Amino acid sequence: MGETLGKLFVPLSSLPGLYEYPAECKEPVFNPEDHLKPTFGGIVQLLFLACVYGCILFYASNLISDGSELLLLIPSIAPIVGSVVLPILGAVPDGAIVLFSGLGPNAQDQLTVGVGALAGSTIMLLTIPWALSIWAGRVNINSKGQCTYRKPASAPDKWRKLSKNRTRHDMLNRTGVEPNYEAMSSGALTMILTAIPYLIIQGAAFEFEGDSEEKIASEEKYYALVGLIFCTIAFFSYLYIQVRNSRTNQVLEDVVDSKRMDALKHGLLSLQGIFYNSLNGEVLANGGDPSAQNLLGFEHKKNSL
Incomplete structure:
Protein backbone atom coordinates (compact mmCIF):
# COMPACT_ATOMS: atom_id res chain seq x y z
CA MET A 1 0.00 0.00 0.00
CA GLY A 2 2.81 2.37 0.84
CA GLU A 3 4.45 1.85 -2.53
CA THR A 4 1.13 2.34 -4.35
CA LEU A 5 0.37 5.62 -2.59
CA GLY A 6 3.97 6.70 -3.02
CA LYS A 7 3.47 6.72 -6.79
CA LEU A 8 1.17 9.72 -6.39
CA PHE A 9 4.20 11.86 -5.58
CA VAL A 10 7.33 12.62 -7.54
CA PRO A 11 10.21 10.50 -6.15
CA LEU A 12 12.96 12.78 -4.93
CA SER A 13 15.60 10.31 -6.08
CA SER A 14 14.62 11.08 -9.68
CA LEU A 15 15.57 14.74 -9.36
CA PRO A 16 18.94 15.26 -11.07
CA GLY A 17 21.77 15.82 -8.66
CA LEU A 18 19.70 16.04 -5.47
CA TYR A 19 21.51 13.19 -3.74
CA GLU A 20 24.51 12.60 -6.00
CA TYR A 21 25.99 15.91 -7.09
CA PRO A 22 27.95 15.94 -10.37
CA ALA A 23 31.48 17.23 -10.27
CA GLU A 24 30.52 20.52 -11.91
CA CYS A 25 27.89 21.11 -9.21
CA LYS A 26 30.25 20.47 -6.30
CA GLU A 27 32.56 23.27 -7.45
CA PRO A 28 30.33 25.68 -9.36
CA VAL A 29 32.05 28.28 -11.45
CA PHE A 30 30.24 31.53 -12.16
CA ASN A 31 30.60 32.91 -15.66
CA PRO A 32 29.77 36.65 -15.76
CA GLU A 33 28.95 36.38 -19.45
CA ASP A 34 26.06 33.99 -18.75
CA HIS A 35 24.41 36.41 -16.30
CA LEU A 36 23.05 33.34 -14.53
CA LYS A 37 24.22 31.60 -11.40
CA PRO A 38 24.85 27.87 -11.72
CA THR A 39 22.09 25.48 -10.61
CA PHE A 40 22.85 23.28 -7.62
CA GLY A 41 21.52 19.88 -8.50
CA GLY A 42 17.80 19.30 -7.93
CA ILE A 43 17.27 22.06 -5.37
CA VAL A 44 15.28 24.16 -7.85
CA GLN A 45 13.06 21.23 -8.75
CA LEU A 46 12.60 20.42 -5.07
CA LEU A 47 11.52 23.97 -4.31
CA PHE A 48 9.08 23.84 -7.22
CA LEU A 49 7.53 20.64 -5.87
CA ALA A 50 7.26 22.23 -2.43
CA CYS A 51 5.39 25.18 -3.95
CA VAL A 52 3.04 22.86 -5.85
CA TYR A 53 2.27 20.78 -2.77
CA GLY A 54 1.84 23.97 -0.76
CA CYS A 55 -0.75 25.26 -3.23
CA ILE A 56 -2.62 21.97 -3.05
CA LEU A 57 -2.67 22.07 0.75
CA PHE A 58 -3.78 25.71 0.70
CA TYR A 59 -6.69 24.90 -1.59
CA ALA A 60 -7.62 21.86 0.51
CA SER A 61 -7.54 23.87 3.74
CA ASN A 62 -9.93 26.41 2.21
CA LEU A 63 -12.31 23.58 1.33
CA ILE A 64 -12.15 22.29 4.90
CA SER A 65 -12.79 25.78 6.23
CA ASP A 66 -15.81 26.31 3.96
CA GLY A 67 -17.17 22.87 4.80
CA SER A 68 -16.80 23.43 8.54
CA GLU A 69 -18.74 26.70 8.30
CA LEU A 70 -21.56 24.89 6.51
CA LEU A 71 -21.55 22.17 9.18
CA LEU A 72 -22.10 24.88 11.80
CA LEU A 73 -25.51 25.47 10.21
CA ILE A 74 -26.65 21.96 11.18
CA PRO A 75 -27.93 22.21 14.78
CA SER A 76 -27.34 18.56 15.68
CA ILE A 77 -23.61 18.61 14.95
CA ALA A 78 -22.73 22.30 15.25
CA PRO A 79 -21.40 21.96 18.85
CA ILE A 80 -18.86 19.30 17.87
CA VAL A 81 -17.53 20.79 14.63
CA GLY A 82 -14.69 22.77 16.20
CA SER A 83 -13.97 20.34 19.03
CA VAL A 84 -14.26 16.97 17.26
CA VAL A 85 -14.58 17.17 13.47
CA LEU A 86 -11.78 19.63 12.71
CA PRO A 87 -9.22 18.04 15.11
CA ILE A 88 -9.84 14.66 13.50
CA LEU A 89 -9.44 16.10 10.00
CA GLY A 90 -6.23 17.79 11.13
CA ALA A 91 -4.84 14.61 12.68
CA VAL A 92 -5.58 12.35 9.71
CA PRO A 93 -2.76 13.69 7.46
CA ASP A 94 -0.17 13.42 10.25
CA GLY A 95 -1.27 9.90 11.09
CA ALA A 96 -1.27 8.93 7.41
CA ILE A 97 2.30 10.19 7.01
CA VAL A 98 3.51 8.03 9.89
CA LEU A 99 1.45 5.01 8.79
CA PHE A 100 2.47 5.00 5.15
CA SER A 101 6.10 5.71 5.97
CA GLY A 102 6.20 2.43 7.89
CA LEU A 103 4.80 0.30 5.07
CA GLY A 104 7.75 0.48 2.68
CA PRO A 105 10.90 -1.64 2.55
CA ASN A 106 13.00 0.89 4.52
CA ALA A 107 10.51 1.36 7.33
CA GLN A 108 13.00 2.40 9.99
CA ASP A 109 14.52 5.19 7.93
CA GLN A 110 11.16 6.35 6.62
CA LEU A 111 9.60 6.40 10.10
CA THR A 112 12.28 8.84 11.18
CA VAL A 113 11.04 11.25 8.54
CA GLY A 114 7.38 10.58 9.39
CA VAL A 115 7.77 11.10 13.12
CA GLY A 116 9.86 14.20 12.44
CA ALA A 117 7.06 15.63 10.31
CA LEU A 118 4.55 14.82 13.05
CA ALA A 119 6.65 16.51 15.73
CA GLY A 120 7.31 19.51 13.51
CA SER A 121 3.62 20.03 12.72
CA THR A 122 2.70 19.73 16.40
CA ILE A 123 5.29 22.29 17.45
CA MET A 124 4.16 24.58 14.64
CA LEU A 125 0.54 24.36 15.81
CA LEU A 126 1.56 25.21 19.37
CA THR A 127 3.45 28.33 18.31
CA ILE A 128 2.53 30.18 15.13
CA PRO A 129 -1.25 29.54 14.84
CA TRP A 130 -1.70 30.00 18.59
CA ALA A 131 0.00 33.39 18.52
CA LEU A 132 -1.88 34.43 15.37
CA SER A 133 -5.23 33.42 16.88
CA ILE A 134 -4.55 35.59 19.93
CA TRP A 135 -3.56 38.52 17.72
CA ALA A 136 -6.57 38.13 15.41
CA GLY A 137 -9.04 37.54 18.26
CA ARG A 138 -8.02 40.42 20.49
CA VAL A 139 -10.60 43.03 21.53
CA ASN A 140 -10.62 46.29 23.48
CA ILE A 141 -10.02 46.20 27.23
CA ASN A 142 -12.20 48.59 29.24
CA SER A 143 -11.25 50.58 32.34
CA LYS A 144 -12.17 47.62 34.59
CA GLY A 145 -9.67 45.38 32.82
CA GLN A 146 -12.37 43.33 31.09
CA CYS A 147 -12.44 42.39 27.42
CA THR A 148 -15.38 43.95 25.59
CA TYR A 149 -16.69 41.00 23.61
CA ARG A 150 -20.28 42.26 23.78
CA LYS A 151 -21.62 45.68 22.88
CA PRO A 152 -22.45 47.76 26.00
CA ALA A 153 -25.98 49.13 26.28
CA SER A 154 -24.74 52.73 26.20
CA ALA A 155 -22.33 52.21 23.29
CA PRO A 156 -22.85 54.24 20.08
CA ASP A 157 -23.82 52.67 16.77
CA LYS A 158 -20.22 52.85 15.52
CA TRP A 159 -18.98 50.71 18.41
CA ARG A 160 -16.44 48.04 17.50
CA LYS A 161 -14.89 45.22 19.48
CA LEU A 162 -11.47 46.35 18.29
CA SER A 163 -11.02 50.05 17.73
CA LYS A 164 -9.12 51.20 14.67
CA ASN A 165 -6.28 53.73 14.47
CA ARG A 166 -4.82 52.73 17.82
CA THR A 167 -1.28 53.62 18.77
CA ARG A 168 1.27 50.88 19.25
CA HIS A 169 1.16 51.44 23.00
CA ASP A 170 -2.63 50.99 23.08
CA MET A 171 -2.46 47.89 20.88
CA LEU A 172 -0.10 46.22 23.35
CA ASN A 173 -1.69 47.44 26.59
CA ARG A 174 -5.36 48.15 25.85
CA THR A 175 -6.25 45.12 23.73
CA GLY A 176 -6.19 41.44 24.56
CA VAL A 177 -8.11 38.21 24.96
CA GLU A 178 -9.92 36.81 27.96
CA GLU A 207 16.30 0.91 27.93
CA PHE A 208 17.28 -1.24 24.94
CA GLU A 209 19.58 1.25 23.23
CA GLY A 210 22.73 -0.33 21.88
CA ASP A 211 21.29 -3.83 21.42
CA SER A 212 20.86 -5.55 18.09
CA GLU A 213 17.94 -4.57 15.90
CA GLU A 214 16.35 -8.01 16.32
CA LYS A 215 16.42 -7.76 20.12
CA ILE A 216 15.15 -4.19 20.10
CA ALA A 217 12.24 -5.19 17.85
CA SER A 218 11.32 -8.20 20.00
CA GLU A 219 11.42 -6.20 23.24
CA GLU A 220 9.86 -2.92 22.13
CA LYS A 221 6.84 -4.43 20.41
CA TYR A 222 5.06 -4.93 23.73
CA TYR A 223 5.66 -1.33 24.73
CA ALA A 224 4.41 -0.23 21.33
CA LEU A 225 1.23 -2.26 21.86
CA VAL A 226 0.68 -0.67 25.27
CA GLY A 227 1.20 2.76 23.73
CA LEU A 228 -1.31 1.96 20.97
CA ILE A 229 -3.94 0.90 23.50
CA PHE A 230 -3.30 3.99 25.59
CA CYS A 231 -3.58 6.24 22.51
CA THR A 232 -6.89 4.64 21.53
CA ILE A 233 -8.34 5.11 25.02
CA ALA A 234 -7.07 8.69 25.20
CA PHE A 235 -8.52 9.48 21.77
CA PHE A 236 -12.05 8.33 22.59
CA SER A 237 -11.85 9.92 26.04
CA TYR A 238 -10.94 13.21 24.38
CA LEU A 239 -13.92 12.93 22.03
CA TYR A 240 -16.26 12.21 24.95
CA ILE A 241 -15.00 15.19 26.95
CA GLN A 242 -15.27 17.53 23.98
CA VAL A 243 -18.82 16.43 23.17
CA ARG A 244 -19.84 16.85 26.81
CA ASN A 245 -18.27 20.31 27.13
CA SER A 246 -19.67 21.54 23.82
CA ARG A 247 -23.21 21.63 25.23
CA THR A 248 -22.40 24.61 27.48
CA ASN A 249 -20.05 26.59 25.25
CA GLN A 250 -21.35 30.16 25.01
CA VAL A 251 -18.53 31.24 22.69
CA LEU A 252 -19.47 28.48 20.27
CA GLU A 253 -23.10 29.59 20.32
CA ASP A 254 -22.05 33.12 19.37
CA VAL A 255 -19.96 31.77 16.48
CA VAL A 256 -22.84 29.60 15.28
CA ASP A 257 -25.25 32.55 15.43
CA SER A 258 -22.83 34.65 13.38
CA LYS A 259 -22.49 31.93 10.72
CA ARG A 260 -26.27 31.52 10.59
CA MET A 261 -26.74 35.23 9.98
CA ASP A 262 -24.21 35.14 7.14
CA ALA A 263 -25.93 32.10 5.64
CA LEU A 264 -29.29 33.86 5.87
CA LYS A 265 -27.93 36.91 4.04
CA HIS A 266 -26.52 34.75 1.23
CA GLY A 267 -29.67 32.62 0.93
CA LEU A 268 -28.06 29.41 2.23
CA LEU A 269 -30.47 29.05 5.16
CA SER A 270 -34.10 29.90 5.79
CA LEU A 271 -35.67 31.53 8.85
CA GLN A 272 -37.17 28.19 9.79
CA GLY A 273 -33.73 26.66 9.78
CA ILE A 274 -32.35 29.38 12.05
CA PHE A 275 -35.14 28.95 14.61
CA TYR A 276 -35.20 25.17 14.34
CA ASN A 277 -33.88 24.59 17.87
CA SER A 278 -36.34 27.03 19.44
CA LEU A 279 -39.32 25.66 17.51
CA ASN A 280 -38.31 22.10 18.26
CA GLY A 281 -38.04 22.84 21.97
CA GLU A 282 -41.44 24.55 21.94
CA VAL A 283 -43.08 21.51 20.36
CA LEU A 284 -41.67 19.22 23.01
CA ALA A 285 -42.44 21.62 25.86
CA ASN A 286 -46.09 21.85 24.78
CA GLY A 287 -46.43 18.09 24.75
CA GLY A 288 -46.58 17.87 20.97
CA ASP A 289 -46.74 14.43 19.42
CA PRO A 290 -43.59 12.90 17.91
CA SER A 291 -45.03 13.20 14.39
CA ALA A 292 -45.02 17.01 14.69
CA GLN A 293 -41.38 16.92 15.74
CA ASN A 294 -40.47 14.65 12.84
CA LEU A 295 -42.35 16.90 10.40
CA LEU A 296 -40.51 19.94 11.74
CA GLY A 297 -37.18 18.20 11.31
CA PHE A 298 -38.08 17.19 7.76
CA GLU A 299 -39.08 20.75 6.84
CA HIS A 300 -35.84 22.06 8.34
CA LYS A 301 -33.73 19.68 6.27
CA LYS A 302 -35.71 20.49 3.12
CA ASN A 303 -35.33 24.25 3.57
CA SER A 304 -31.63 23.96 4.44
CA LEU A 305 -30.79 22.33 1.12
Missing part, protein backbone atom coordinates in the same frame (compact mmCIF):
# COMPACT_ATOMS: atom_id res chain seq x y z
CA PRO A 179 -8.83 33.24 28.71
CA ASN A 180 -11.25 30.68 30.08
CA TYR A 181 -9.75 29.14 33.20
CA GLU A 182 -11.64 25.85 32.96
CA ALA A 183 -10.85 25.42 29.27
CA MET A 184 -7.15 26.20 29.74
CA SER A 185 -6.74 23.91 32.76
CA SER A 186 -8.56 21.01 31.11
CA GLY A 187 -6.63 21.56 27.88
CA ALA A 188 -3.28 21.56 29.69
CA LEU A 189 -4.23 18.38 31.57
CA THR A 190 -5.30 16.73 28.32
CA MET A 191 -1.99 17.61 26.66
CA ILE A 192 -0.02 16.15 29.57
CA LEU A 193 -2.01 12.91 29.72
CA THR A 194 -1.93 12.36 25.95
CA ALA A 195 1.87 12.73 26.01
CA ILE A 196 2.23 9.59 28.16
CA PRO A 197 2.26 7.19 25.14
CA TYR A 198 5.38 8.98 23.87
CA LEU A 199 7.06 8.35 27.22
CA ILE A 200 6.12 4.67 27.13
CA ILE A 201 7.82 3.90 23.83
CA GLN A 202 10.64 6.38 24.41
CA GLY A 203 11.45 4.80 27.77
CA ALA A 204 11.72 1.42 26.08
CA ALA A 205 13.99 2.92 23.42
CA PHE A 206 16.34 4.25 26.12
Whole structure:
Protein backbone atom coordinates (compact mmCIF):
# COMPACT_ATOMS: atom_id res chain seq x y z
CA MET A 1 0.00 0.00 0.00
CA GLY A 2 2.81 2.37 0.84
CA GLU A 3 4.45 1.85 -2.53
CA THR A 4 1.13 2.34 -4.35
CA LEU A 5 0.37 5.62 -2.59
CA GLY A 6 3.97 6.70 -3.02
CA LYS A 7 3.47 6.72 -6.79
CA LEU A 8 1.17 9.72 -6.39
CA PHE A 9 4.20 11.86 -5.58
CA VAL A 10 7.33 12.62 -7.54
CA PRO A 11 10.21 10.50 -6.15
CA LEU A 12 12.96 12.78 -4.93
CA SER A 13 15.60 10.31 -6.08
CA SER A 14 14.62 11.08 -9.68
CA LEU A 15 15.57 14.74 -9.36
CA PRO A 16 18.94 15.26 -11.07
CA GLY A 17 21.77 15.82 -8.66
CA LEU A 18 19.70 16.04 -5.47
CA TYR A 19 21.51 13.19 -3.74
CA GLU A 20 24.51 12.60 -6.00
CA TYR A 21 25.99 15.91 -7.09
CA PRO A 22 27.95 15.94 -10.37
CA ALA A 23 31.48 17.23 -10.27
CA GLU A 24 30.52 20.52 -11.91
CA CYS A 25 27.89 21.11 -9.21
CA LYS A 26 30.25 20.47 -6.30
CA GLU A 27 32.56 23.27 -7.45
CA PRO A 28 30.33 25.68 -9.36
CA VAL A 29 32.05 28.28 -11.45
CA PHE A 30 30.24 31.53 -12.16
CA ASN A 31 30.60 32.91 -15.66
CA PRO A 32 29.77 36.65 -15.76
CA GLU A 33 28.95 36.38 -19.45
CA ASP A 34 26.06 33.99 -18.75
CA HIS A 35 24.41 36.41 -16.30
CA LEU A 36 23.05 33.34 -14.53
CA LYS A 37 24.22 31.60 -11.40
CA PRO A 38 24.85 27.87 -11.72
CA THR A 39 22.09 25.48 -10.61
CA PHE A 40 22.85 23.28 -7.62
CA GLY A 41 21.52 19.88 -8.50
CA GLY A 42 17.80 19.30 -7.93
CA ILE A 43 17.27 22.06 -5.37
CA VAL A 44 15.28 24.16 -7.85
CA GLN A 45 13.06 21.23 -8.75
CA LEU A 46 12.60 20.42 -5.07
CA LEU A 47 11.52 23.97 -4.31
CA PHE A 48 9.08 23.84 -7.22
CA LEU A 49 7.53 20.64 -5.87
CA ALA A 50 7.26 22.23 -2.43
CA CYS A 51 5.39 25.18 -3.95
CA VAL A 52 3.04 22.86 -5.85
CA TYR A 53 2.27 20.78 -2.77
CA GLY A 54 1.84 23.97 -0.76
CA CYS A 55 -0.75 25.26 -3.23
CA ILE A 56 -2.62 21.97 -3.05
CA LEU A 57 -2.67 22.07 0.75
CA PHE A 58 -3.78 25.71 0.70
CA TYR A 59 -6.69 24.90 -1.59
CA ALA A 60 -7.62 21.86 0.51
CA SER A 61 -7.54 23.87 3.74
CA ASN A 62 -9.93 26.41 2.21
CA LEU A 63 -12.31 23.58 1.33
CA ILE A 64 -12.15 22.29 4.90
CA SER A 65 -12.79 25.78 6.23
CA ASP A 66 -15.81 26.31 3.96
CA GLY A 67 -17.17 22.87 4.80
CA SER A 68 -16.80 23.43 8.54
CA GLU A 69 -18.74 26.70 8.30
CA LEU A 70 -21.56 24.89 6.51
CA LEU A 71 -21.55 22.17 9.18
CA LEU A 72 -22.10 24.88 11.80
CA LEU A 73 -25.51 25.47 10.21
CA ILE A 74 -26.65 21.96 11.18
CA PRO A 75 -27.93 22.21 14.78
CA SER A 76 -27.34 18.56 15.68
CA ILE A 77 -23.61 18.61 14.95
CA ALA A 78 -22.73 22.30 15.25
CA PRO A 79 -21.40 21.96 18.85
CA ILE A 80 -18.86 19.30 17.87
CA VAL A 81 -17.53 20.79 14.63
CA GLY A 82 -14.69 22.77 16.20
CA SER A 83 -13.97 20.34 19.03
CA VAL A 84 -14.26 16.97 17.26
CA VAL A 85 -14.58 17.17 13.47
CA LEU A 86 -11.78 19.63 12.71
CA PRO A 87 -9.22 18.04 15.11
CA ILE A 88 -9.84 14.66 13.50
CA LEU A 89 -9.44 16.10 10.00
CA GLY A 90 -6.23 17.79 11.13
CA ALA A 91 -4.84 14.61 12.68
CA VAL A 92 -5.58 12.35 9.71
CA PRO A 93 -2.76 13.69 7.46
CA ASP A 94 -0.17 13.42 10.25
CA GLY A 95 -1.27 9.90 11.09
CA ALA A 96 -1.27 8.93 7.41
CA ILE A 97 2.30 10.19 7.01
CA VAL A 98 3.51 8.03 9.89
CA LEU A 99 1.45 5.01 8.79
CA PHE A 100 2.47 5.00 5.15
CA SER A 101 6.10 5.71 5.97
CA GLY A 102 6.20 2.43 7.89
CA LEU A 103 4.80 0.30 5.07
CA GLY A 104 7.75 0.48 2.68
CA PRO A 105 10.90 -1.64 2.55
CA ASN A 106 13.00 0.89 4.52
CA ALA A 107 10.51 1.36 7.33
CA GLN A 108 13.00 2.40 9.99
CA ASP A 109 14.52 5.19 7.93
CA GLN A 110 11.16 6.35 6.62
CA LEU A 111 9.60 6.40 10.10
CA THR A 112 12.28 8.84 11.18
CA VAL A 113 11.04 11.25 8.54
CA GLY A 114 7.38 10.58 9.39
CA VAL A 115 7.77 11.10 13.12
CA GLY A 116 9.86 14.20 12.44
CA ALA A 117 7.06 15.63 10.31
CA LEU A 118 4.55 14.82 13.05
CA ALA A 119 6.65 16.51 15.73
CA GLY A 120 7.31 19.51 13.51
CA SER A 121 3.62 20.03 12.72
CA THR A 122 2.70 19.73 16.40
CA ILE A 123 5.29 22.29 17.45
CA MET A 124 4.16 24.58 14.64
CA LEU A 125 0.54 24.36 15.81
CA LEU A 126 1.56 25.21 19.37
CA THR A 127 3.45 28.33 18.31
CA ILE A 128 2.53 30.18 15.13
CA PRO A 129 -1.25 29.54 14.84
CA TRP A 130 -1.70 30.00 18.59
CA ALA A 131 0.00 33.39 18.52
CA LEU A 132 -1.88 34.43 15.37
CA SER A 133 -5.23 33.42 16.88
CA ILE A 134 -4.55 35.59 19.93
CA TRP A 135 -3.56 38.52 17.72
CA ALA A 136 -6.57 38.13 15.41
CA GLY A 137 -9.04 37.54 18.26
CA ARG A 138 -8.02 40.42 20.49
CA VAL A 139 -10.60 43.03 21.53
CA ASN A 140 -10.62 46.29 23.48
CA ILE A 141 -10.02 46.20 27.23
CA ASN A 142 -12.20 48.59 29.24
CA SER A 143 -11.25 50.58 32.34
CA LYS A 144 -12.17 47.62 34.59
CA GLY A 145 -9.67 45.38 32.82
CA GLN A 146 -12.37 43.33 31.09
CA CYS A 147 -12.44 42.39 27.42
CA THR A 148 -15.38 43.95 25.59
CA TYR A 149 -16.69 41.00 23.61
CA ARG A 150 -20.28 42.26 23.78
CA LYS A 151 -21.62 45.68 22.88
CA PRO A 152 -22.45 47.76 26.00
CA ALA A 153 -25.98 49.13 26.28
CA SER A 154 -24.74 52.73 26.20
CA ALA A 155 -22.33 52.21 23.29
CA PRO A 156 -22.85 54.24 20.08
CA ASP A 157 -23.82 52.67 16.77
CA LYS A 158 -20.22 52.85 15.52
CA TRP A 159 -18.98 50.71 18.41
CA ARG A 160 -16.44 48.04 17.50
CA LYS A 161 -14.89 45.22 19.48
CA LEU A 162 -11.47 46.35 18.29
CA SER A 163 -11.02 50.05 17.73
CA LYS A 164 -9.12 51.20 14.67
CA ASN A 165 -6.28 53.73 14.47
CA ARG A 166 -4.82 52.73 17.82
CA THR A 167 -1.28 53.62 18.77
CA ARG A 168 1.27 50.88 19.25
CA HIS A 169 1.16 51.44 23.00
CA ASP A 170 -2.63 50.99 23.08
CA MET A 171 -2.46 47.89 20.88
CA LEU A 172 -0.10 46.22 23.35
CA ASN A 173 -1.69 47.44 26.59
CA ARG A 174 -5.36 48.15 25.85
CA THR A 175 -6.25 45.12 23.73
CA GLY A 176 -6.19 41.44 24.56
CA VAL A 177 -8.11 38.21 24.96
CA GLU A 178 -9.92 36.81 27.96
CA PRO A 179 -8.83 33.24 28.71
CA ASN A 180 -11.25 30.68 30.08
CA TYR A 181 -9.75 29.14 33.20
CA GLU A 182 -11.64 25.85 32.96
CA ALA A 183 -10.85 25.42 29.27
CA MET A 184 -7.15 26.20 29.74
CA SER A 185 -6.74 23.91 32.76
CA SER A 186 -8.56 21.01 31.11
CA GLY A 187 -6.63 21.56 27.88
CA ALA A 188 -3.28 21.56 29.69
CA LEU A 189 -4.23 18.38 31.57
CA THR A 190 -5.30 16.73 28.32
CA MET A 191 -1.99 17.61 26.66
CA ILE A 192 -0.02 16.15 29.57
CA LEU A 193 -2.01 12.91 29.72
CA THR A 194 -1.93 12.36 25.95
CA ALA A 195 1.87 12.73 26.01
CA ILE A 196 2.23 9.59 28.16
CA PRO A 197 2.26 7.19 25.14
CA TYR A 198 5.38 8.98 23.87
CA LEU A 199 7.06 8.35 27.22
CA ILE A 200 6.12 4.67 27.13
CA ILE A 201 7.82 3.90 23.83
CA GLN A 202 10.64 6.38 24.41
CA GLY A 203 11.45 4.80 27.77
CA ALA A 204 11.72 1.42 26.08
CA ALA A 205 13.99 2.92 23.42
CA PHE A 206 16.34 4.25 26.12
CA GLU A 207 16.30 0.91 27.93
CA PHE A 208 17.28 -1.24 24.94
CA GLU A 209 19.58 1.25 23.23
CA GLY A 210 22.73 -0.33 21.88
CA ASP A 211 21.29 -3.83 21.42
CA SER A 212 20.86 -5.55 18.09
CA GLU A 213 17.94 -4.57 15.90
CA GLU A 214 16.35 -8.01 16.32
CA LYS A 215 16.42 -7.76 20.12
CA ILE A 216 15.15 -4.19 20.10
CA ALA A 217 12.24 -5.19 17.85
CA SER A 218 11.32 -8.20 20.00
CA GLU A 219 11.42 -6.20 23.24
CA GLU A 220 9.86 -2.92 22.13
CA LYS A 221 6.84 -4.43 20.41
CA TYR A 222 5.06 -4.93 23.73
CA TYR A 223 5.66 -1.33 24.73
CA ALA A 224 4.41 -0.23 21.33
CA LEU A 225 1.23 -2.26 21.86
CA VAL A 226 0.68 -0.67 25.27
CA GLY A 227 1.20 2.76 23.73
CA LEU A 228 -1.31 1.96 20.97
CA ILE A 229 -3.94 0.90 23.50
CA PHE A 230 -3.30 3.99 25.59
CA CYS A 231 -3.58 6.24 22.51
CA THR A 232 -6.89 4.64 21.53
CA ILE A 233 -8.34 5.11 25.02
CA ALA A 234 -7.07 8.69 25.20
CA PHE A 235 -8.52 9.48 21.77
CA PHE A 236 -12.05 8.33 22.59
CA SER A 237 -11.85 9.92 26.04
CA TYR A 238 -10.94 13.21 24.38
CA LEU A 239 -13.92 12.93 22.03
CA TYR A 240 -16.26 12.21 24.95
CA ILE A 241 -15.00 15.19 26.95
CA GLN A 242 -15.27 17.53 23.98
CA VAL A 243 -18.82 16.43 23.17
CA ARG A 244 -19.84 16.85 26.81
CA ASN A 245 -18.27 20.31 27.13
CA SER A 246 -19.67 21.54 23.82
CA ARG A 247 -23.21 21.63 25.23
CA THR A 248 -22.40 24.61 27.48
CA ASN A 249 -20.05 26.59 25.25
CA GLN A 250 -21.35 30.16 25.01
CA VAL A 251 -18.53 31.24 22.69
CA LEU A 252 -19.47 28.48 20.27
CA GLU A 253 -23.10 29.59 20.32
CA ASP A 254 -22.05 33.12 19.37
CA VAL A 255 -19.96 31.77 16.48
CA VAL A 256 -22.84 29.60 15.28
CA ASP A 257 -25.25 32.55 15.43
CA SER A 258 -22.83 34.65 13.38
CA LYS A 259 -22.49 31.93 10.72
CA ARG A 260 -26.27 31.52 10.59
CA MET A 261 -26.74 35.23 9.98
CA ASP A 262 -24.21 35.14 7.14
CA ALA A 263 -25.93 32.10 5.64
CA LEU A 264 -29.29 33.86 5.87
CA LYS A 265 -27.93 36.91 4.04
CA HIS A 266 -26.52 34.75 1.23
CA GLY A 267 -29.67 32.62 0.93
CA LEU A 268 -28.06 29.41 2.23
CA LEU A 269 -30.47 29.05 5.16
CA SER A 270 -34.10 29.90 5.79
CA LEU A 271 -35.67 31.53 8.85
CA GLN A 272 -37.17 28.19 9.79
CA GLY A 273 -33.73 26.66 9.78
CA ILE A 274 -32.35 29.38 12.05
CA PHE A 275 -35.14 28.95 14.61
CA TYR A 276 -35.20 25.17 14.34
CA ASN A 277 -33.88 24.59 17.87
CA SER A 278 -36.34 27.03 19.44
CA LEU A 279 -39.32 25.66 17.51
CA ASN A 280 -38.31 22.10 18.26
CA GLY A 281 -38.04 22.84 21.97
CA GLU A 282 -41.44 24.55 21.94
CA VAL A 283 -43.08 21.51 20.36
CA LEU A 284 -41.67 19.22 23.01
CA ALA A 285 -42.44 21.62 25.86
CA ASN A 286 -46.09 21.85 24.78
CA GLY A 287 -46.43 18.09 24.75
CA GLY A 288 -46.58 17.87 20.97
CA ASP A 289 -46.74 14.43 19.42
CA PRO A 290 -43.59 12.90 17.91
CA SER A 291 -45.03 13.20 14.39
CA ALA A 292 -45.02 17.01 14.69
CA GLN A 293 -41.38 16.92 15.74
CA ASN A 294 -40.47 14.65 12.84
CA LEU A 295 -42.35 16.90 10.40
CA LEU A 296 -40.51 19.94 11.74
CA GLY A 297 -37.18 18.20 11.31
CA PHE A 298 -38.08 17.19 7.76
CA GLU A 299 -39.08 20.75 6.84
CA HIS A 300 -35.84 22.06 8.34
CA LYS A 301 -33.73 19.68 6.27
CA LYS A 302 -35.71 20.49 3.12
CA ASN A 303 -35.33 24.25 3.57
CA SER A 304 -31.63 23.96 4.44
CA LEU A 305 -30.79 22.33 1.12
